Amino acid sequence: MNSSPSQQALRVFLVEDTIPIRQRMAARLGAIDGVEIVGEAEESGTALAGIDATAADVVVVDFRLTSGTGMELLHSLTQSASRVIAIVLTxxxxxxxxxxxxxxxxxxxFDKTSEFDLACNxxxxIAHEPGARGLEYTGAHHV
Structure with missing residues (x-):
């Protein structure tokens, strides 16, 4: 992590069932200045517990998981008290x-095969724009 001292690192939690893809995501996203990968999971139950325990700011989630689906995880996140930015990468x-x-x-x-760079950008x-963590942002691939 290469976070500036004036701003706390953006805490990112990865939820992806394919280990090589998750490793690539962690390496690529963790190399972004101001981003810290705080946890990883391959199924929704572990992800929910980890997201809560790490106080993640952003969750990057795939649709297909080893147990449960990304869609179920999204529904659970909206029901939880934590305010987390959910990014689907599938x-x-x-x-x-x-x-x-x-x-x-x-x-x-984002489409994992054609928009991975856009997801990283x-x-x-989000890590560097003031106010972006407060869910008050827009983007070309904003759903």
Whole structure:
């Protein structure tokens, strides 16, 4: 983590069932100045507990998990007391699925195969823009 002393690092929790993809995400996102990867999970129950325990600011979630789905996790996050920015990063990128993620509580949605760099750029922007962590932001891929 390379966080500036004047601003606390953006705490990112990764939820992805495929270990090599999760490792790539952790390496890429963790290299962003001002971002700290605070936890990882491959299923929704462990993710919820970890998100709460680490006080994550951002959750990056895939749809397919080893137990449960990303959609279930999004619903659970909207029911919890924690205010976390939910970013869906998945291969399921149909218009219907994007809308379903919005309804479930996602703030951002990216196709894992074609928009990974855009997801990284969005997380970097959230880490560095004043007020972005307060869920008052917009973006081209904002759902």
């Amino acid at each position: 291969n399921h990128s149909s218009a219907w699925f994007r809308q379903a993620c919005l309804a479930a509580g996602a703030q951002y949605f 969005t997380i970097q922007r």
